[in-house]
Amino acid sequence: MGKSNLFGKDLICTQEWSLDELIQVLELAEEMKRNRFKYSSFLKNKTFFMFFYNPSVRTRQSFECAMTELGGHAQFLEPKTMRLKTATTAGETIEDAAKVMSRYACGIGIRILEDKVTRYGEGDELIREYARWADVPVISMAHDKFHPCQGLADIMGLRKHLGKDLRRKKILLTWGHGALARSWSSLQESLLICSRFGMNITLAYPKGYDLDSEVIELTRNNCDENGSYLETTNDHLEGYRGTDVVYSRNWMSPNAYKDGAFLKEEEIRKAMEHKKWICDSEKMKLTNDAIFIHPMPVDRGHEVTDEVASGKRSIIYDIAENRLHVQKALIALLMSDCW
C-alpha cells in the first residue's frame, strides 16, 4: 500500500490544481460511482473533521456519507461552540486549532459563506489560514469565493451527458431572481473549471450583479489558453440561443456588505424586482436541446420553473449525487495510504 501523487494536497479552488489532477479525481469518481462500495477500507478507522461555520444541506450529508463509505467517520463540528479566538473574544488561535486537529484527523473540511464573514474574501483568507498551519489536507466545503467540490460535480455531470471532450461545448451561466441572496462561490468555481475544460461560456446577469473581477480575469485567461471564449451580457434571453447547458442561479450583488454587515433583506428585495430573470420552457426552446444544471438547493419558481427543473433535460439530481462521488475520490486521493 502507498500514497497517490495527490496525497497531502489542499483543495481550496480547482484553479490551483493542474488539469491532469482534476481529471484524475473525475476518473476515480466515475469508477467509484460504478463500484460504490469497493473502496470501503480506504479510510478505515480514520477521522475527517467537517467545520461548518455555516449550516448546509447537501455538503454535510455527502461528506459524512463519503467518509462512511470509505470506512471512516466525518465529525460534524460547529465552530460556534469551540471557543475560537475572534476579533472581539479571547480563545484559541487558528494556529493552535489546526495543529492539534492535524494530530487527530486525516483531513479538515471548512465551510464559511457570505453571512458568517464581514466582507467578501474574508472566508477565503480564513480557510487559507487553516491550510497554512494544518499538517493534513484542507478542503473547501464552499466558502465565499469558491466551491471546488461543486465545480467537480458539475463537470462530472457534463462529461456524462455531453461526452468527455467538453471543448467548444457552450454553457450559459445565468443569474436568476430569488429570495436567497446566494454567495458567488458555486458560480465562480463553475466559470473557472468550465473554462479549464475548454468550454465556451456566456455569463448573463442584470446590471449591478458583477462577480469578482479577478475571477473573470482568470476565466478569460483560461479561455485564451484553450481558444474558447467568455462573453458577458445583461440580456436575460440571448445567452440561451444554441447553448448546450443552462445553469440558472441567483447570486448577491457586489453591494451586499456594508460596514461588515451582510444586507440580506435588501439583497432579496432588489433581486425580486428582476422577475423576467427565470429559466423557463420558452427560453429552453432556444437552446441546442440543452441540459439544465444547478448546484441545489433550487429556488423553484424564481431561478427556474418547475417544468424545467423537473423536466427530462434536468440533471440536477445526478449532479447532486456526483457530490458524493467526487468527494469520495478526492479524500481517498488526498488522505488514503491504500493506493
Next chain:
Amino acid sequence: MGKSNLFGKDLICTQEWSLDELIQVLELAEEMKRNRFKYSSFLKNKTFFMFFYNPSVRTRQSFECAMTELGGHAQFLEPKTMRLKTATTAGETIEDAAKVMSRYACGIGIRILEDKVTRYGEGDELIREYARWADVPVISMAHDKFHPCQGLADIMGLRKHLGKDLRRKKILLTWGHGALARSWSSLQESLLICSRFGMNITLAYPKGYDLDSEVIELTRNNCDENGSYLETTNDHLEGYRGTDVVYSRNWMSPNAYKDGAFLKEEEIRKAMEHKKWICDSEKMKLTNDAIFIHPMPVDRGHEVTDEVASGKRSIIYDIAENRLHVQKALIALLMSDCW
C-alpha cells in the same frame, strides 16, 4: 446475498403492514437481542438519515446505535439548519430534498411532533410527502399521529413477559396527569398494534381527552376481526380490575391547538388538575399481577409513582431496550441486501 420481502417498504404506522410482516420484524428483533453483534455487516458502510424536527432522548440514541451495530452510520440531521422551503420562507422543496437524499442514503427516518406543527395531522402529511418522493424507505421515528417503532417495542416486551399468544390478554391504556403535554403518537400506535394482536383493551381518560376518532374506529375494527373488545371509560380506577398490563401516560387534549399555536402551558395547567389520574401501588393491587409499561421518558410522580415505575413488575427498561432491537430488525429488513 439478496433482499428480504420487506425490502424498500416504508413504515409510517403498523396498521399499514400485515400481521405477518409485523411478526417477521418481531422475530428478527428477538433473534438480534440474543445475538446482538451477529449482524454487524448487514448495513456495512451504509448511511441512514435521521431527520429530527423535534429533539429526542431515546429515539436518536437507539437509531444511531442500531446503525452502528449493523456496520453503518446514522447521520443526525436537524431540518432547522437545512434551508428547507416552508409556508413563509424560500428554500428547497421536499421533492428535491427527498430525491437527493435517496442518492446518498439507504433510508430516511423522520421525527416531527406536536410543537413543530400547526395542527394535529400536519406531521403525518409531511412524513407521507417525504415517502412519496423518496426512492428509499421512510420510517416514522414518531410523529404527531403514530409511533410504529414504539408500538413494535411494546409488543416485543409483552410477548416476552406474557407469552407469544397475546389474544384475550387485557391491557389498560390510561391517561396520567403530568407537566409534559405529550402527543398522541405512542398511545394511538399502541391501540392499533395491541388490537391487531388480539388483545382486549380498556382505554381510560378524563372527560375532554378524546383521541383521534379515526384511530378509535380502526381499533374497533381490529378488535371485531379478532373477536376481542375495546372499551372506554372516564373512570380512573375501574380499568385496573383484572388487567394483565397497565400503560399509564399523559396526553394532550383535542384543544391543544388554536390558530396554529400549540398551547403547551394551558395544556399543562389543565392536566395538572386531574391529580387522581396516577398509576400507584393501590391501583396495581386490583390487577391480575399486571406488568407496567411506558414508552419513556416517564414523568414520575405524575403519570406513575416511583414505587410502581421502579417496581418488580415494571418492564420499562426492557421495552426501552427493545427499541434498539426492533429498529435494527426493521432497517435490516427494509434496507439490507444481505439476506
Next chain:
Amino acid sequence: MGKSNLFGKDLICTQEWSLDELIQVLELAEEMKRNRFKYSSFLKNKTFFMFFYNPSVRTRQSFECAMTELGGHAQFLEPKTMRLKTATTAGETIEDAAKVMSRYACGIGIRILEDKVTRYGEGDELIREYARWADVPVISMAHDKFHPCQGLADIMGLRKHLGKDLRRKKILLTWGHGALARSWSSLQESLLICSRFGMNITLAYPKGYDLDSEVIELTRNNCDENGSYLETTNDHLEGYRGTDVVYSRNWMSPNAYKDGAFLKEEEIRKAMEHKKWICDSEKMKLTNDAIFIHPMPVDRGHEVTDEVASGKRSIIYDIAENRLHVQKALIALLMSDCW
C-alpha cells in the same frame, strides 16, 4: 477474548484509582501511539455516549476520534435537547436516563463545567449520580472538580520528555491572567496526579485565587506518601527557579458564584488586572530548561507569550495528541472484551 482487570470501572478522578491502574492506562496509551491502528476492532460496532452539558474543542474531537479508531462510534449528545428533569422542569430522572443508556452503550462520558452549574461541586455530584445508576462505565470528560483524561495526558507527556521516573522532578503550576475564567478541573487533576507520581510541586497564584482546600489536602497527603513536597506562593516569579516543568493557566476565584450565578464578566475583569502573571521567556530562563505544558485552548498573550507557547520547549501539541491515546487506552480497558 476476555476482559481487562479494569473492565467496568468508572473514572471520575485519577485519585480514586491505584497507581498501578494509572500506569496500566499510560503504558497502553504509549503502545497505542506507536501502533495507532492496531486496535481497530476492540470496540467494533459498539456505541459510546458523549454527554456535553458544555461544549468543547478538544474533548469531543478526541473522544469521537478514539471510538472511530477502535472500530465503534461515539454519539455526540447535548442534554439540553433531552427533556431531562431539572430542579424546575418535569422530565426524565438521571436514574431512568442512565439505566436506559446502559442498554444501548458500552460507556458514557459526561462533561459539565463551571457555567452549567449553580455552585462549585454540583457537576461532580451530577456525574456521580449517573455513575450510581449506570450499568456501564462513566468517564468524566471534564467537570467542575476534575479532569482525569487531561491529567493522564499530562503525565504521558512528562514521561516522554522527562523519563518514566518522575519522582523529584519539579513542576510549577502557576496561575495566568486571561479572559476566559476557567474552571479548576485541569489544575486540580494535575495537582493530584503529579503528586501521585512523586513530583515536587510549586503552586503559584495571586491572593484570592485559592483552589479547593480538600484537593490541596489530598495533594499534601500524596506528597507525604512519596517524600515529595507541595509548596504554595503568591509570588509570580519564584516558582520558576530550577523547575523542570511550567504549567501556566488561568483559573477562576472561589468567589465566582453568587446566588447560583456564575459571574464570568466580574471574574474576567478581576483576572485581567494581574498582568504580570504571564509565562514569558525571561521567566523561563530561571528554570532548569523547563518544558512548557498547557491543557489548551491556550489564551496566548495572557497565560503565556507566543514565544514560549510556540517555542522549542513547548510540548502543548504533544499533550493534546496524548488525549487521544490515553482515552483510547482507557475506553479499551474499561469497555472492550477483546483482551
